[in-house]
Amino acid sequence: MAGYGQFCPIAKTMEVLDERWTVLIVRELLCGSHHFNELRRGVPKMSPALLSKRLRGLARAGIVVRLDEGNRIRYELTPGGRALEPVVMALGAWGVQWRSRLGEEDYDPTLLMWDVHRNLDLAQMPTGRVVLGFRFPDVEAAHREWWIVVAAGAVDLCDFDPGFPVTVGVEADLPTLVHIWRGDRTWAAALRRGDLRLEGSAEARGALPRWLTLSRFASVPREAPVGG
Numbered sequence: 498m499a500g501y502g503q504f505c506p507i508a509k510t511m512e513v514l515d516e517r518w519t520v521l522i523v524r525e526l527l528c529g530s531h532h533f534n535e536l537r538r539g540v541p542k543m544s545p546a547l548l549s550k551r552l553r554g555l556a557r558a559g560i561v562v563r564l565d566e567g568n569r570i571r572y573e574l575t576p577g578g579r580a581l582e583p584v585v586m587a588l589g590a591w592g593v594q595w596r597s598r599l600g601e602e603d604y605d606p607t608l609l610m611w612d613v614h615r616n617l618d619l620a621q622m623p624t625g626r627v628v629l630g631f632r633f634p635d636v637e638a639a640h641r642e643w644w645i646v647v648a649a650g651a652v653d654l655c656d657f658d659p660g661f662p663v664t665v666g667v668e669a670d671l672p673t674l675v676h677i678w679r680g681d682r683t684w685a686a687a688l689r690r691g692d693l694r695l696e697g698s699a700e701a702r703g704a705l706p707r708w709l710t711l712s713r714f715a716s717v718p719r720e721a722p723v724g725g
Contacts, residue, residue, distance in 0.1 A: 513558045518543050520585060522551055523560065526574050527582050529615060533570065538654075541607040586713070593679070593717040604671045606636050609678060610643045613709060614654040621707045622647060629708075630663040633671045665705050666696035680715025 501508040514520050518540060525539035536548060552572060555561040560578040564571040574581075610631065629645040644655040644663070653659075667674070673692045676682045684706045687693035695702045 513555075513560065514581075516551065516554070518547065519551055519555065520588065522548070522555065523574070523578065523581055524585055524589075526561065526572060526578065527585060531571050531573065533572075536572070538607065538611045541605065541611075589714050590717045593714045594720050597681070597719050599672075599675070604675055606633055606640045606643070606671055609671070609675055610645075610654055612712065613678065614645045614652055616710045616712075617645070617647065617652060617708055618710050619647065619650065619652075621704070626661060627664045627708075628659070628661045629705075630666040631674070632666070632668045633674070634668065635670045635672075664697055665701045667705070668694045668696075677711070678715075679712050680717070681719070 500512050503509075514523075521540050521543075522536060525536050528539070530536045530539050533545075533548070533552075536552075537543070537545065540548065552561060552563075555578070556563055559575055560581070562573050562575050564573060613631075626646065626648040628647075631643040631645075633641055640656070642656070642658070644657075644659050646653045646655060646659050646661060669677075669687065669692060673682070673687055677684060677687055677693070684693065688695070695705065
């Protein structure tokens with residue numbers, strides 16, 4: 498993008514970060530995505546061509562380095578890229594506190610499940626295979642059902658039935674689980690109201706909230722929007 502023509506360090510920073518999707522790509526790298534397909538799952542509404550273009554721009558800016566692993570490319574943040582973590586986290590905290598209202602277009606099952614699957618507390622989970630099934634009745638059939646499979650320390654997210662018995666099944670409208678994940682609602686309140694339904698043994702159902710950690714922004718206090 499064209500520069501601002503200012504010596505102000507904020508202007509120089511925004512020359513790198515001000516392009517659409519760029520900060521979200523940095524967010525994904527900070528969250529542990531390193532390969533192109535992983536990054537795509539974290540920004541599912543971004544075209545592959547634009548993602549490639551933004552990654553090249555971040556590499557030119559010294560934010561990202563491309564590492565050739567032979568059969569695929571790995572993307573890593575440089576020291577300068579990793580130094581953006583408090584900036585990106587501050588933006589997220591501000592967004593929760595001051596931009597907490599969501600529109601219908603903001604409820605994305607692909608991003609939700611990608612976030613959920615990479616934020617499990619594996620130390621709280623039993624040994625052996627654990628399968629979590631999620632069903633969103635209000636979502637189109639292609640994205641209605643998801644499975645998370647945990648085995649031998651590896652976590653896989655599937656949008657097709659992996660064929661294993663489900664340890665705990667979760668059924669809820671998409672907005673309900675999004676707001677639980679964000680920390681706007683609690684598991685207990687959603688269960689009491691019948692907005693969240695669980696299937697599985699009583700032990701597994703009771704343990705599920707310990708297995709699924711919430712968004713790192715869940716504890717940020719919300720402010721009432723100006724004007725009510």
